[in-house]
Amino acid sequence: MRRISNAESDNSNIFAPDWAVPPGDLLAEELRALGMSQTDLAHRTSLSIKHVNQIIKRNVALTADVALALERALGVSARIWLNAEAAWQAHNTALAARDSFSQFQSWLDRFPINAIAAKGIIGIRDDTSTQVDDLLRFFGVTNPAAFDKVWLQPQVNYKRSQANKLDPYSTATWVRLAERAAQKLAINAPVYSARELRTAARELPDFTTMPLLDGFKAARRSLRQAGVMLVFVEPLDKTGLFGISKTLDNGRHMIGLTGRMKALDSFWFAMAHEIAHILLHPKRATFIDTKTSMANDDDDNHEEQANRFASELYLPAPVREKLLLAGPTSVEALAREAGVATAMVAGQYAYLKKAYPQMSKYRPSIGASELRALQTPEF
Numbered sequence: 001m002r003r004i005s006n007a008e009s010d011n012s013n014i015f016a017p018d019w020a021v022p023p024g025d026l027l028a029e030e031l032r033a034l035g036m037s038q039t040d041l042a043h044r045t046s047l048s049i050k051h052v053n054q055i056i057k058r059n060v061a062l063t064a065d066v067a068l069a070l071e072r073a074l075g076v077s078a079r080i081w082l083n084a085e086a087a088w089q090a091h092n093t094a095l096a097a098r099d100s101f102s103q104f105q106s107w108l109d110r111f112p113i114n115a116i117a118a119k120g121i122i123g124i125r126d127d128t129s130t131q132v133d134d135l136l137r138f139f140g141v142t143n144p145a146a147f148d149k150v151w152l153q154p155q156v157n158y159k160r161s162q163a164n165k166l167d168p169y170s171t172a173t174w175v176r177l178a179e180r181a182a183q184k185l186a187i188n189a190p191v192y193s194a195r196e197l198r199t200a201a202r203e204l205p206d207f208t209t210m211p212l213l214d215g216f217k218a219a220r221r222s223l224r225q226a227g228v229m230l231v232f233v234e235p236l237d238k239t240g241l242f243g244i245s246k247t248l249d250n251g252r253h254m255i256g257l258t259g260r261m262k263a264l265d266s267f268w269f270a271m272a273h274e275i276a277h278i279l280l281h282p283k284r285a286t287f288i289d290t291k292t293s294m295a296n297d298d299d300d301n302h303e304e305q306a307n308r309f310a311s312e313l314y315l316p317a318p319v320r321e322k323l324l325l326a327g328p329t330s331v332e333a334l335a336r337e338a339g340v341a342t343a344m345v346a347g348q349y350a351y352l353k354k355a356y357p358q359m360s361k362y363r364p365s366i367g368a369s370e371l372r373a374l375q376t377p378e379f
Helices: 023-034 038-045 049-056 064-074 078-108 113-118 128-139 144-157 168-186 194-207 212-225 264-280 301-314 317-326 328-338 342-353 356-362 368-373
Strands: 228-232 241-247 253-257 286-290
Touching: 023 049, 023 064, 023 078, 038 049, 038 064, 064 078, 078 128, 113 128, 128 144, 128 168, 144 168, 168 228, 168 241, 168 253, 168 286, 194 212, 194 264, 194 301, 212 228, 212 264, 212 368, 228 264, 241 264, 253 264, 264 301, 264 342, 301 342, 317 328, 317 342, 328 342, 328 356, 342 356
Parallel strands: 228 253
Antiparallel strands: 241 253, 241 286
């Protein structure tokens, strides 16, 4: 049987009443409509009069055998009675849980509330209990302790050298936003194939020569065929995030980009960098990368390997050697030879020679409107 995906089970746009009708009220109304007394119903169902009265007064739960007895006596399906009981119990449990959430204001305050409200995840004017409830649903956990276990503890293994540079709550929020976007793309997508991903990666150099939105869409389609969902989510404050690669729970992977560094070559380099993590480091479920991690400033050789993969993808070693010999005047010609955007060659020369000011004219910045356009879903 096909498993319901997270995206398919997203009930954010479905009307969900915050009330429920007690089955006892339904029973009392049915008896009134039939002109039947509680005593008469007790005789028909072999229940005690006291038991019938306790159901109507909400003092006892309506069990499966009672539901079947009511079906036979009143002609109302046992499923209806049991559904009403289940809804009533769930409603009361939710109310009790929500009341307890009022104690979590300090936990709530750790999140980027305004940014989360702007995404429609919580209501900015809702009370604490409601906001906590909505935030827990967003993260798919039942309480703050579960949030810590699922969303905070794994961050220890993301990038050890950057533990003090990332706000864990903002980071978790951005990762979840990217994950939800990827899960929607993953519906009916092929499962992950390393072979297909290598094929898709080889297409990236050509995509860099297109207008950004066209190239990004082409990359997203190509990666999706390999079982890798490419999404763009605007960065949140206090994250410093540049990109992420993550294993989804349905045999697929995701790559999330932020565009925090506005240079065109940095954007495409980050994409290839995350592809490398998926291909080269399949046993590590999640990589979160920042500007510093992609500059090789830590001891994680995974990052060095990913950087090398991205560098060689866009600028093969023979072309790089020509670039170092010929100097900056060869940037445009070598870009044509390599079949990549000039920015990709200029970016690597700037990094290798620390010639960022000299190469700035070849490395265009991505405008805010261009970045916003990348968030438009395609599938």
